[in-house]
Amino acid sequence: MFNNPKRKKIASYLLFAAFGVALGGAFIAYPKIADYVERIALDKQNEDTMTQILNDGILEKTIENIESVSKELEEEKKEAQKPPLLENAYLKVPFVCQAPLQTEANWTFHEESCEEAALLQVRYYLEGIDEPDKNKANEEILKMIEWEKNNFGSHKDLYAADMKEFIKGYYGYADEEVEIIYEAEVTDIKKAVSAGYPVIVPIMGDVLKNPYYPYPGYHMLVIIGYTPDKIITNDNGTRRGKDFSYAYDRFMKAMQAAGGDVLIIKKLK
Numbered sequence: 223m224f225n226n227p228k229r230k231k232i233a234s235y236l237l238f239a240a241f242g243v244a245l246g247g248a249f250i251a252y253p254k255i256a257d258y259v260e261r262i263a264l265d266k267q268n269e270d271t272m273t274q275i276l277n278d279g280i281l282e283k284t285i286e287n288i289e290s291v292s293k294e295l296e297e298e299k300k301e302a303q304k305p306p307l308l309e310n311a312y313l314k315v316p317f318v319c320q321a322p323l324q325t326e327a328n329w330t331f332h333e334e335s336c337e338e339a340a341l342l343q344v345r346y347y348l349e350g351i352d353e354p355d356k357n358k359a360n361e362e363i364l365k366m367i368e369w370e371k372n373n374f375g376s377h378k379d380l381y382a383a384d385m386k387e388f389i390k391g392y393y394g395y396a397d398e399e400v401e402i403i404y405e406a407e408v409t410d411i412k413k414a415v416s417a418g419y420p421v422i423v424p425i426m427g428d429v430l431k432n433p434y435y436p437y438p439g440y441h442m443l444v445i446i447g448y449t450p451d452k453i454i455t456n457d458n459g460t461r462r463g464k465d466f467s468y469a470y471d472r473f474m475k476a477m478q479a480a481g482g483d484v485l486i487i488k489k490l491k
Contacts, residue, residue, distance in 0.1 A: 307412055309449075311416050312454060313418065315343055315420050316347060316354050317463065319463065320458040322356045322359040322360040334377060336458055337442045339359075341422065343458065344487055345487075366388075370388065374388075381480075382402050382481060386400050399487060401486045403484050403485075404482070405483065408474065411445055412448055414484075415447060420445065420446050421444065421445040422443075422485040423455075423477055423485075424477070424480040424483065425442070425443065427439050429476035430472060430476035444458070451469065451470065453470060
């Protein structure tokens with residue numbers, strides 16, 4: 223049929239032209255096909271992702287608890303900004319015995335002055351006083367006692383709530399500057415000291431069993447440090463009370479016997 227050379231040449235031209243047209247059409251159509259295939263793959267990927275989220279319940283929980291989640295994130299942020307809990311900590315809080323003059327007569331007069339002495343130690347620490355004068359300390363405690371008589375009606379044992387009112391009233395602190403930690407745990411105490419705050423603590427002397435106490439009973443002292451196995455105090459109930467340490471177990475029992483609440487003046491020097 224194509225023995226004729228001229229016809230063969232014409233047929234070759236026509237075949238080549240047809241192939242070119244088909245190839246051109248394919249080049250024109252290919253990007254659209256590729257885009258379509260890519261869109262199908264992306265749609266499937268998105269669908270699979272959402273199916274996984276819904277199956278795990280994450281999306282539902284997030285919607286239901288959006289405020290709770292936000293608060294949790296905020297708390298985590300606050301925790302990250304807090305100072306680390308140290309293994310050992312110690313604050314240089316000046317020591318004041320509750321009978322500052324340490325005479326027999328002074329002890330007799332100041333038998334109930336532990337709250338005032340505990341507060342005065344923290345106050346001196348905040349003021350940057352390293353070596354208190356015994357006579358001035360005695361005069362300050364006498365002024366505190368007079369304030370209590372005028373405002374509380376008598377010089378009496380002060381538990382956490384009354385102690386806070388005494389601190390605020392005598393030194394003029396704002397309410398938020400004096401914190402009571404109710405039923406405090408060891409971690410609460412460590413956090414406070416690690417942050418630089420001495421801790422005022424009511425305890426029961428007969429439970430703490432310090433052999434130097436002249437009058438064991440309701441008592442108040444100041445925690446100024448700790449180690450992994452001891453709490454370090456300025457125990458104003460004895461003239462030997464500077465840097466006096468107690469085992470955690472005994473100290474916490476004595477603290478809990480007095481109510482378990484502690485106080486922090488949150489205003490650093």
